[in-house]
Amino acid sequence: MANVVSIAAAAASLPWDVEVVRADFPALAQLVNGHPLVYLDNAATGQKPRAVLAALDNYYQRDCGNIHRSVHQLGERATEAYERARRTAQAFLGAAEPREIVFTRGTTEAINLVAATYGAANLRAGDEILLTGMEHHSNIVPWQLLAERTGARVKVAQVNDRGEVEMEEFERQLSPRTKIAAFGHISNALGTVNPVAEWTQRAHAAGAVVLVDGAQSAPHLPIQVSALGCDFFAFSGHKVFGPTGIGVLWGRAELLEAMPPYQGGGDMIASVSFERTTYNRIPYKFEAGTPHIAGAIGLGAALEYLQALGMARAAAYEQDLASYGAERLAALPGVRWIGQARERTAVFSLVVEGVHPHDVATVLDTEGIAVRAGHHCAQPIMDRFGVPATTRASLAFYNTRGEVDRLAEGLEKVRRIFQC
Amino acid sequence: MPELDELYQELILDHAKRPRNFRVPEGADRRAEGFNRLCGDRITLFLRLEDGVVRDAGFQGAGCAIFTASASLLTEAVKGKSEQQAEDLFRRFHALVTGHADQAQAETLGKLAAFGGVSAYPVRVKCASLAWHTLKAALSGDGAPVSTEE
Numbered sequence: 001m002a003n004v005v006s007i008a009a010a011a012a013s014l015p016w017d018v019e020v021v022r023a024d025f026p027a028l029a030q031l032v033n034g035h036p037l038v039y040l041d042n043a044a045t046g047q048k049p050r051a052v053l054a055a056l057d058n059y060y061q062r063d064c065g066n067i068h069r070s071v072h073q074l075g076e077r078a079t080e081a082y083e084r085a086r087r088t089a090q091a092f093l094g095a096a097e098p099r100e101i102v103f104t105r106g107t108t109e110a111i112n113l114v115a116a117t118y119g120a121a122n123l124r125a126g127d128e129i130l131l132t133g134m135e136h137h138s139n140i141v142p143w144q145l146l147a148e149r150t151g152a153r154v155k156v157a158q159v160n161d162r163g164e165v166e167m168e169e170f171e172r173q174l175s176p177r178t179k180i181a182a183f184g185h186i187s188n189a190l191g192t193v194n195p196v197a198e199w200t201q202r203a204h205a206a207g208a209v210v211l212v213d214g215a216q217s218a219p220h221l222p223i224q225v226s227a228l229g230c231d232f233f234a235f236s237g238h239k240v241f242g243p244t245g246i247g248v249l250w251g252r253a254e255l256l257e258a259m260p261p262y263q264g265g266g267d268m269i270a271s272v273s274f275e276r277t278t279y280n281r282i283p284y285k286f287e288a289g290t291p292h293i294a295g296a297i298g299l300g301a302a303l304e305y306l307q308a309l310g311m312a313r314a315a316a317y318e319q320d321l322a323s324y325g326a327e328r329l330a331a332l333p334g335v336r337w338i339g340q341a342r343e344r345t346a347v348f349s350l351v352v353e354g355v356h357p358h359d360v361a362t363v364l365d366t367e368g369i370a371v372r373a374g375h376h377c378a379q380p381i382m383d384r385f386g387v388p389a390t391t392r393a394s395l396a397f398y399n400t401r402g403e404v405d406r407l408a409e410g411l412e413k414v415r416r417i418f419q420c
Numbered sequence: 421m422p423e424l425d426e427l428y429q430e431l432i433l434d435h436a437k438r439p440r441n442f443r444v445p446e447g448a449d450r451r452a453e454g455f456n457r458l459c460g461d462r463i464t465l466f467l468r469l470e471d472g473v474v475r476d477a478g479f480q481g482a483g484c485a486i487f488t489a490s491a492s493l494l495t496e497a498v499k500g501k502s503e504q505q506a507e508d509l510f511r512r513f514h515a516l517v518t519g520h521a522d523q524a525q526a527e528t529l530g531k532l533a534a535f536g537g538v539s540a541y542p543v544r545v546k547c548a549s550l551a552w553h554t555l556k557a558a559l560s561g562d563g564a565p566v567s568t569e570e
Contacts, residue, residue, distance in 0.1 A: 356483060357484075358484035359428075362541060373459060374458060374459055374460065388460040388462075417424070
């Protein structure tokens, strides 16, 4: 909101001052089990800056009306704020037009939308859908459902020992039958940054349409969909430090226009009669029912916050944290992490020899350190590395070297308790 | 603040490292599988019953320390118990790990009382109780895999 000044944003031209950035995130300043919180579960969800909380508050306290239908002031304000969020998302992604931005519940719904509409309309028996071995379940299951319905086949580009899909392997799995290629920009389980622009070129050359799952990249990298060259890009609001329950599907206007609607209901129609219903123009054709208005407004505030902060600066700072983390954690005996890709973000999928990730996470929690233990909704990549689960520390631009030290000390405590 | 050594007591760490009855008992006539979706704990529990009494018990699987120790101590605790006694034990164990047992009730559980610290860690209750849910399935003999997602 205009009246909530972000100190960090004002300092955008100065060197990264992490303490100033942290001051924008009230949840970071708390004690957990008697220790200052060390929040290292950013791949699961990000904490929210004051600007987002203020935007939500403002909508519910002042501008709460329904959108696209109210003549009254509140409805007008709500509509303006909602559509402004769409323009912010357009700018954030470097998209050509606001109408290419469809609000969804999140990345999962965005992928399901494309599978259920573009996929159902264009795939036939014998066609192929290309995925990689490091996808999140949300970029696997919608395609499996589509394959079941259409008789298409899911193919998988396999991951090497470093946690990368090599270009030769990607090309090997492409064929003239590949109609859709869908892959994550950054692996949530490994932190691998995939060369999605190059993959997109190859997939386009084979005649496929490309969807990039940007759930893990939108919070950490500057995104320009025109530079990536893809056809669809999906991300979630809560991972870019906005509210839960809201996300974005970007699609090329000509593709979105040709796609059948996703859900039927209010707002997605031009006119309805029992004889014939005509659909609204894009993006409204894909936004049936009253959407998550507050969520979209809050997401817009989050994206404005990130833009003011500067995604390139944030990414550079996170790379420094990644190098420091790698150095600090590699020095710990009995601790390793899976995923050694040359291009990585600050994600460490840790294995403590002889200790189950769940026990690691419990010990760390008593030290006030929040990590994720489990298979990270990416069971195939866990199988690939022969582990049932890992303890994942995923960092963001508000984390510090000192917090990496706290993690290392916590892991030493784990080894002391389990005497390994 | 919950104390970590209340959760990871000596007895639990010992059974987690060296689980007892980690085997398929000879002549096992009941078997059930359990799975904790949250953290991937997996168990296959085997029983040998004679006249409704558990004569032998063993398990296979993998999981966290709380889960492994719980399965290990379960296989020791149920030997010689009738189906009814085993189910009664589960009920009392469940009360313990969910914080619904007082001191006197905890003491009736013998070694299993070591799991008293689990009640301070609600997300770990599933780890402690998975083997017991699986036991119930093995005793009822319906053979359906057990999940902790009730």
